[in-house]
Amino acid sequence: MEIRIDSGVLTDAVAWAARVLPVRSPMPVLGGLLLEAGEGGGLSVFGLDHEASARVEAEAETVVPGRALVLGRRLLDICKVLPRGRTVLAVEGSRLSVSSDGVRFGLSLLPLDAHPAAPALPPVLGEVDGDAFARAVGQVAAAAGRDDALPVLTGIRLALDGPVMTLAATDRYRYAVRALEWHPGPGAAGAGPADVVVPARRLAEAARSLAGAGRARIGLDAHTIGFERDGLRTTARLLDGRLPRHDKLFALGDHAVAVTGRAALVEAVKRVAVVAEGDSPVQLAFEGTSVRLGAGYEDDVASQTLPASLDGPGPVTVAFNPGYLLDALGSFTAPEVRLHLLGPGQRALLADGDGDAHRHLLMSVKPLV
Numbered sequence: 499m500e501i502r503i504d505s506g507v508l509t510d511a512v513a514w515a516a517r518v519l520p521v522r523s524p525m526p527v528l529g530g531l532l533l534e535a536g537e538g539g540g541l542s543v544f545g546l547d548h549e550a551s552a553r554v555e556a557e558a559e560t561v562v563p564g565r566a567l568v569l570g571r572r573l574l575d576i577c578k579v580l581p582r583g584r585t586v587l588a589v590e591g592s593r594l595s596v597s598s599d600g601v602r603f604g605l606s607l608l609p610l611d612a613h614p615a616a617p618a619l620p621p622v623l624g625e626v627d628g629d630a631f632a633r634a635v636g637q638v639a640a641a642a643g644r645d646d647a648l649p650v651l652t653g654i655r656l657a658l659d660g661p662v663m664t665l666a667a668t669d670r671y672r673y674a675v676r677a678l679e680w681h682p683g684p685g686a687a688g689a690g691p692a693d694v695v696v697p698a699r700r701l702a703e704a705a706r707s708l709a710g711a712g713r714a715r716i717g718l719d720a721h722t723i724g725f726e727r728d729g730l731r732t733t734a735r736l737l738d739g740r741l742p743r744h745d746k747l748f749a750l751g752d753h754a755v756a757v758t759g760r761a762a763l764v765e766a767v768k769r770v771a772v773v774a775e776g777d778s779p780v781q782l783a784f785e786g787t788s789v790r791l792g793a794g795y796e797d798d799v800a801s802q803t804l805p806a807s808l809d810g811p812g813p814v815t816v817a818f819n820p821g822y823l824l825d826a827l828g829s830f831t832a833p834e835v836r837l838h839l840l841g842p843g844q845r846a847l848l849a850d851g852d853g854d855a856h857r858h859l860l861m862s863v864k865p866l867v
Contacts, residue, residue: 499564500588501535503556505598508585509577511543511556514730516570517703520547527612531570533587533594537563541587544616545570548735550700551617555729566594567608576603617733619724620717623692624682626663628708628727634665634676635705637856640825642698643669650739653695656723658686658716666744667698672822673744673859674829681713695741696723700734707732747859750847753840754810756784760835760850762804764827766791770800771820779863780820784839785813793820814839816846816862826858 512531519529534542541558545551566589573596581599588595593604635654643651655666663680666673704725708714717724717733724733771780773794783790789806792799808814816839827835832850839846841862848858 499535499566500561500586501541501558502561502584502586503541503558505577505580505582505585507556511541511554512574512577514554514707515543515545515552516574518547518550518552519545519570523547527608529569529571530567530608530613531573532613533566535560535563546614549697550734551732553616553731564589565610567610567613568594568605572605617722619726619731619733620719620722621685622683622715622717623658623686624680625713625715626680628711628714630678631714632705632709634678635702637676637829638665638667638674639698639702640829641669641672641674641858642667650695650737650741652698653737654698654701655695655741658692666741668741671861672826673747675744676856678855692718694718694723695737695739696734697737704732704734747845748847748857750838750840750845753838754808754812754814756789756806756808756837756839757834758789758804758806760827760830760833763835764824766802766804767820767823770802773798773800774820777819779817780823781815781817783813783815784808815842817842817864818860818862822860826860829858830856
């Protein structure tokens with residue numbers, strides 16, 4: 499195998515495929531990236547572990563077609579320090595040489611026959627706009643759990659029903675839901691509604707790679723989800739189980755609705771949280787045309803008052819973990835945020851002015867005394 503390729507193009511391709519490689523594995527071959535140069539030109543870079551796979555096509559000039567398997571993270575380290583410009587990759591005996599502008603590296607080859615084959619994309623059900631999908635996944639991912647002892651809570655629910663895709667995530671203390679439009683294809687008609695849980699980290703990585711590239715195809719079977727756009731293909735294994743349903747949690751009944759500026763509220767939470775130690779909450783006291791934020795106990799305290807409106811029974815005082823509140827506020831983009839409030843120690847639902855496409859539920863904790 500021998501190819502000529504721009505070093506920047508090579509670095510981007512290797513970095514994208516290497517993101518799925520395991521940090522540690524009892525099978526060294528899974529740390530490898532498979533490089534394939536076709537007779538017609540182009541370079542394919544493929545990597546996988548037991549949970550996910552990634553394959554990317556890059557522009558390159560093929561001198562000698564062929565394949566090579568090398569340690570992916572080592573290749574990525576080399577790519578990051580290559581001079582800008584044309585790079586030559588060539589198999590020379592038991593090594594892959596990487597040379598550019600007088601710089602030369604040699605990488606030992608791994609056995610090709612021990613590397614698993616690239617999985618096929620599951621049956622395609624339809625397409626989604628890459629930018630909209632990336633934004634939506636980013637909005638819910640912050641609420642996904644981080645405790646591997648509860649694997650299903652580390653995932654994001656992806657439900658497909660007609661032209662609506664619903665994404666949801668929860669760690670039991672908060673629950674984010676985002677609905678967006680997608681475009682079912684002929685394969686979706688026979689498959690019916692789909693409801694699966696995808697590892698949050700894998701889905702977030704896939705979503706970021708789809709941004710800025712128009713529509714992406716979505717494939718799904720009983721065990722795997724896949725995404726594909728021009729030159730990129732990624733798959734991930736589904737998680738077993740289901741997330742708790744959010745329908746009843748989000749039905750608040752009689753409640754008050756407060757509206758305030760989102761950016762100003764974010765800055766105020768950051769400011770007063772400076773004195774909040776450990777799990778100390780930030781308190782929001784809504785009354786009339788203002789909200790008073792407070793944090794801290796005894797000697798070290800902080801407060802700030804912002805304009806706000808309150809519709810419904812009041813005054814209302816709630817308190818939240820400041821990190822959770824900032825994550826929730828950061829997932830919205832509208833100038834104002836609406837807080838649907840039941841009262842202290844109860845559920846609170848955050849939404850923006852763009853309707854109910856995106857909602858974020860938080861549990862209010864015991865207010866400050």
